[in-house]
Amino acid sequence: MFFSNLKYRLLWLSFVVLVQSTISSIQAQQKGQLLLMNGKLIEVENLNDTSFTNLQYRFDKNQFKRLRIDLRSASKQNDMYRLGFESEKGLEVPVVLRDGAMDRDAVFSFQPTEGDERVYYFYDEPLGNVASEEEMRAFVVGERDARFGVTGNAWFYGGMAVGLFTGYAARGSVLALAVPPLAALTARIPVVKIKEDHIQDSSYKYNDDYAAGYETYARSKYTRKALLGSAIGTVVGLLSYAIVDNNF
Numbered sequence: 001m002f003f004s005n006l007k008y009r010l011l012w013l014s015f016v017v018l019v020q021s022t023i024s025s026i027q028a029q030q031k032g033q034l035l036l037m038n039g040k041l042i043e044v045e046n047l048n049d050t051s052f053t054n055l056q057y058r059f060d061k062n063q064f065k066r067l068r069i070d071l072r073s074a075s076k077q078n079d080m081y082r083l084g085f086e087s088e089k090g091l092e093v094p095v096v097l098r099d100g101a102m103d104r105d106a107v108f109s110f111q112p113t114e115g116d117e118r119v120y121y122f123y124d125e126p127l128g129n130v131a132s133e134e135e136m137r138a139f140v141v142g143e144r145d146a147r148f149g150v151t152g153n154a155w156f157y158g159g160m161a162v163g164l165f166t167g168y169a170a171r172g173s174v175l176a177l178a179v180p181p182l183a184a185l186t187a188r189i190p191v192v193k194i195k196e197d198h199i200q201d202s203s204y205k206y207n208d209d210y211a212a213g214y215e216t217y218a219r220s221k222y223t224r225k226a227l228l229g230s231a232i233g234t235v236v237g238l239l240s241y242a243i244v245d246n247n248f
Helices: 002-028 063-076 133-149 153-169 174-186 208-247
Strands: 030-036 041-048 054-060 097-103 107-112
Touching: 030 133, 041 097, 041 107, 054 063, 107 133, 133 208, 153 174, 153 208, 174 208
Parallel strands: none
Antiparallel strands: 030 041, 030 107, 041 054, 054 097
8 A cells, every 4th residue: 555655656757757857858948038126028939938047049149120110111201110010121131049048137028929828027125126026027117118219319419519619618628528428417307207108018008117117218328428419419519629829
């Protein structure tokens, strides 16, 4: 009787191990989309999340180049980029697969092409995760939509114009070097307005957490663009003054 029960338990244990191994193997080969905590989307395949430390996967390194092309194509058509949009020019970019890895803390969720979403974020106040899963989801989606909709071009060209004028007017003074950081600080002041057509999912239209995520990325983009544009303008302005001053 003892050996009979032992045999049964061993068979059951073997079955459980086999099922778990099969599930892990299936999950490790899945294709889908990683949604990062900063709102960035990454198409991946062969995702392996069985490790407790990080995620391993393969990804197309040209997908980001393809996305930039798709964003420009949508803009040229006077249309807002929507998830799933693909341009003819973007489809011409070849697929180049690379191995990748990322800490779980940097990933909000993984949405496989087939099956349910797996959420890696969890509420844990001691670890600093003070938002609930749904609050953080709205925040991250806001960041994602801002990535698709916010260009910051106005701040870039505005900063360039200010830098160019100030750089030239400063007559070679080092005070002109204060323009880029001041322009970057200025870009963080105005209220960020969310255009309705930037919202991919209308259910987030009046969501405060979504708005906070959108605003966070938008301000960051405005700051970077203003800093870059004003730096270029200042350098050109200083060089222009130096050339004019030496020739006249």
